Amino acid sequence: MASVEHTDGEGLSGVEGVRRRDFINIAAVSFAGVGAVAVVLPLIDQMNPSADVLALASTEVDLSAIQPGQAIKTTFRSQPLFVRQLTEKEIAEADKVDPSTLRDPQTLEERTVDGKKQWLVTMGVCTHLGCVPLGAGEGENRGEFGGYFCPCHGSSYDTAARIRKGPAPKNLEVPKYSFTSDTAILVG
Amino acid sequence: MSFPWAEHYTPKHPLMQWIDEKLPLPRLVYNAIGAGYPVPRNLNYFWNFGVLAGLALVIQIVTGVIMAMHYGANTLVAFGTVEQTMRDVNAGWLMRYAHATGASFFFIVVYLHIFRGLYYSSYKAPREMVWLLGLVIFLLMMATAFMGYVLPWGQMSYWGAKVITGLFGAIPVVGEPIQTWLLGGFAPGNASLNRFFSLHFLLPFVIAGVIILHIWALHIPGSSNPTGVEVKGPQDTVPFHPYYTAKDGFGVGIFLILFSIMLFYAPNYLGHPDNYIEANPLSTPAHIVPEWYFWPFYAILRAFTVDFFFVPAKLLGVLAMFASILLLFFLPWLDTSPVRSGNYRPTFRKFFWILVIDVLILGYCGGAPAEEPYVMISQVAAAYYFAHFLIILPLIARFEKPLPLPNSITEAVLNRYNIQGEQDALPGMGSDPQPSNAG
Numbered sequence: 001m002a003s004v005e006h007t008d009g010e011g012l013s014g015v016e017g018v019r020r021r022d023f024i025n026i027a028a029v030s031f032a033g034v035g036a037v038a039v040v041l042p043l044i045d046q047m048n049p050s051a052d053v054l055a056l057a058s059t060e061v062d063l064s065a066i067q068p069g070q071a072i073k074t075t076f077r078s079q080p081l082f083v084r085q086l087t088e089k090e091i092a093e094a095d096k097v098d099p100s101t102l103r104d105p106q107t108l109e110e111r112t113v114d115g116k117k118q119w120l121v122t123m124g125v126c127t128h129l130g131c132v133p134l135g136a137g138e139g140e141n142r143g144e145f146g147g148y149f150c151p152c153h154g155s156s157y158d159t160a161a162r163i164r165k166g167p168a169p170k171n172l173e174v175p176k177y178s179f180t181s182d183t184a185i186l187v188g
Numbered sequence: 189m190s191f192p193w194a195e196h197y198t199p200k201h202p203l204m205q206w207i208d209e210k211l212p213l214p215r216l217v218y219n220a221i222g223a224g225y226p227v228p229r230n231l232n233y234f235w236n237f238g239v240l241a242g243l244a245l246v247i248q249i250v251t252g253v254i255m256a257m258h259y260g261a262n263t264l265v266a267f268g269t270v271e272q273t274m275r276d277v278n279a280g281w282l283m284r285y286a287h288a289t290g291a292s293f294f295f296i297v298v299y300l301h302i303f304r305g306l307y308y309s310s311y312k313a314p315r316e317m318v319w320l321l322g323l324v325i326f327l328l329m330m331a332t333a334f335m336g337y338v339l340p341w342g343q344m345s346y347w348g349a350k351v352i353t354g355l356f357g358a359i360p361v362v363g364e365p366i367q368t369w370l371l372g373g374f375a376p377g378n379a380s381l382n383r384f385f386s387l388h389f390l391l392p393f394v395i396a397g398v399i400i401l402h403i404w405a406l407h408i409p410g411s412s413n414p415t416g417v418e419v420k421g422p423q424d425t426v427p428f429h430p431y432y433t434a435k436d437g438f439g440v441g442i443f444l445i446l447f448s449i450m451l452f453y454a455p456n457y458l459g460h461p462d463n464y465i466e467a468n469p470l471s472t473p474a475h476i477v478p479e480w481y482f483w484p485f486y487a488i489l490r491a492f493t494v495d496f497f498f499v500p501a502k503l504l505g506v507l508a509m510f511a512s513i514l515l516l517f518f519l520p521w522l523d524t525s526p527v528r529s530g531n532y533r534p535t536f537r538k539f540f541w542i543l544v545i546d547v548l549i550l551g552y553c554g555g556a557p558a559e560e561p562y563v564m565i566s567q568v569a570a571a572y573y574f575a576h577f578l579i580i581l582p583l584i585a586r587f588e589k590p591l592p593l594p595n596s597i598t599e600a601v602l603n604r605y606n607i608q609g610e611q612d613a614l615p616g617m618g619s620d621p622q623p624s625n626a627g
Binding site: 044047048049050053057073075077078079080124128129130131132150151152153154167169 | 347350351354368369370372373374375377379383469470471472474475476493495500501502558559
C-alpha cells in the first residue's frame with residue numbers, strides 16, 4: 001500500500017499513490033464482497049435439515065412389550081433403532097469379555113443406563129458403510145457373537161453390540177436417551 | 189484458432205450473408221465442425237469417441253427431460269411414478285430404458301475416449317487444458333449418474349445414496365455435518381431426493397457448457413493424431429466436413445446398432461433387480477454395489493481394510509478413491525516423455541495394456557462381494573494403479589528408447605501404403621491403431 005505522503009500536495013487528481021478513486025473502488029468491491037458472502041450463506045444453509053426434519057429428531061419408545069431376549073426395530077431420525085432386553089446369559093457373556101481386547105473398548109455398563117443394564121438401545125446402522133445389521137428380528141442371523149450381524153460385509157457384533165469381527169471400525173452407536181418411566185424411553 | 193490454410197466461410201445466399209453480419213453463428217459452426225476446421229488426415233476410429241460421447245449426452249438430455257415430465261420427486265410417490273412411466277405412459281418404457289442404457293453407453297464411450305487419450309498421450313503439451321477439462325466433465329458425469337440413480341427410489345437407490353454420502357462421513361471432524369448437509373437430514377429422505385433431482389437436471393447442461401470449453405481448447409492447437417507428430421502443412425490435414433463428419437457418421441451408425449441391441453433385448457442386464465423394490469430404510473439389500481461404471485473406484489475404496497498410522501481404514505479408502513481420479517489431473521506433468529503416440533513407445537505400450545488389464549481387474553473386484561480373494565486382489569490392483577502413474581510412467585519416460593518418428597503425418601501415411609510421391613493419391617480417411625511401419 002502506498003503511504004500518505006504520496007497523496008500529499010498531489011491532490012485528489014494525482015497520478016501516483018492512493019487516489020480517492022482507488023479508495024472508493026476498494027471500498028465498493030469489499031462491500032459488494034461482504035454482500036455476496038451474506039447472500040451465499042443462506043444459499044448453503046438451506047441444504048441443512050429443515051425444521052420439520054429436526055422436529056422428528058427425538059423418538060419415544062414403549063418398552064413394556066419387549067420380553068427378555070427380544071428386540072424391536074423402530075426408527076430414530078429416520079434411521080433404524082434397535083431396542084433389546086438382554087437375558088441374564090447375554091449380560092454374563094458381555095461382562096465376561098475383557099474390554100481391553102476389543103477394537104472399540106467399552107463395557108456393557110458404559111453402553112447402558114445405570115441400573116438398567118438389561119436395556120440395550122443402539123442405532124441399527126453398521127459403523128462400516130451404514131447397512132442395517134440383522135439380529136433384531138425374530139429368527140434372524142445374529143452372528144457368531146450372538147448380537148448383531150451385518151450381511152453386507154460380514155461385521156459381527158456381540159451381545160453388547162460391540163464390534164468383534166469384520167471391517168466395521170466402531171461399536172453400534174448408542175444414541176442419547178433417557179428413561180421417562182420404567183417402561184418408556186425418550187431417544188434424542 | 190485454426191491453421192492458416194483453413195477454408196473460409198463465404199456465405200452466398202443473401203439471407204446467410206445477412207445472418208453472418210448480425211450473428212455469425214453459422215460461421216462459428218463452419219469453423220468448429222465444418223469445412224473450416226482442418227483435421228489431421230490419419231485419424232483412426234479411436235477418434236470417434238468424442239462425437240459419440242456428445243451423442244450420448246444428447247440422448248440422455250432428450251430422454252431425461254421427457255422422463256422429468258412424468259416423475260414426482262417425493263419419497264411418497266417417486267417409486268410409483270417411475271413404475272407408472274414404465275407401464276402407463278405412452279412409450280415411457282422406451283424413454284426410461286433408453287435413459288438407463290444410455291448412461292451405460294455414455295460411460296463406455298467416455299472410458300474408450302479416456303483410454304485413447306492415455307495410449308496416444310493426448311494429454312501432453314499443447315493439449316493439457318483439453319485433458320483437464322475432460323476430467324472435469326468426467327467428474328460431473330459421475331456426480332450426475334450417482335444422483336440419477338437415486339431418483340427411482342428403489343432399494344439400490346436408497347442404499348447407494350447412503351453409502352456414497354457416508355463416504356463424506358469418514359472425513360474427521362467435519363465429515364458428519366457435511367453428510368447431514370448433503371442429505372438435508374440424518375438419512376436419505378425427501379430433502380435428499382428433491383435436491384438430487386434438481387441437480388441431476390442441472391448438471392447435464394453444465395456438462396454441455398464444459399464440453400464447449402473442451403472443444404474450444406482442442407481447436408486452439410488442433411486435434412492430435414495416431415502418430416503424435418504435429419501437423420506441418422496443408423498436406424497433413426483434411427477438412428472436418430465432409431471427411432470426418434462421414435467417418436463419425438459411420439461410427440454413430442455402429443454405436444446406435446449396439447445401443448439398440450442393448451436397449452431392446454437386454455435393458456436390465458446392467459441394472460440390479462433390487463432397485464425394483466421400493467426403498468426401505470429398515471432393510472439393507474444383501475449385496476450393495478454401485479453401477480458398473482463405478483466398480484474400479486469402488487474396489488479402490490474397499491481395498492483398505494486396516495488402519496495405517498492412526499488413520500482409519502475407512503478414511504484411507506475414501507482418500508484413495510478420490511486420489512485415483514485427482515491423480516489424472518497431474519498426468520500431463522508426470523509423463524515427461526517428449527514422444528506422444530504409444531505406437532512409437534515400445535515399453536510404454538506394454539505398460540499401457542497392463543494398466544488396462546489392471547483397471548478391468550479392479551472393475552471386476554468392485555462388482556464382487558467384499559470377501560477374499562477379491563479384497564486382496566483389489567489391494568494389489570489398486571497399488572499397481574497408483575504405481576503406474578506415480579512410478580512407472582516417469583521411469584519409462586526417462587529410460588525408454590522410442591522408435592524413430594516419421595517426419596510428418598503425410599510421410600507416415602504414404603509409407604504405410606508404400607506410395608511414392610505426393611499426398612493427393614489418398615483420401616486421408618483413417619487407418620487402424622497399429623501402423624506396421626515405424627516411419
